[in-house]
Amino acid sequence: MHTRNKIFDDISQLMTSAAGVAQGAREEAETAMKSLIERWLADRDLITREEFEAVRLMAEKAREENARLEARIATLEARR
Numbered sequence: 001m002h003t004r005n006k007i008f009d010d011i012s013q014l015m016t017s018a019a020g021v022a023q024g025a026r027e028e029a030e031t032a033m034k035s036l037i038e039r040w041l042a043d044r045d046l047i048t049r050e051e052f053e054a055v056r057l058m059a060e061k062a063r064e065e066n067a068r069l070e071a072r073i074a075t076l077e078a079r080r
Helices: 002-043 049-079
Strands: none
């Protein structure tokens, strides 16, 4: 009976070790894939979402400033 428990303990330890190895391999694969994708994107001169959002906000501010200046010019020209 004691031998049977020892076998189950050994199998349990083996499964735990295998799960740890699998987790480590998965994390390593994810890191390698992320690095590969980042290099591929960088080679194609694509931008990140953060860069896109920053430029979008700059364009929005420029449009608002342009509209404000157009209104000011119209007011100044109306005074003539």
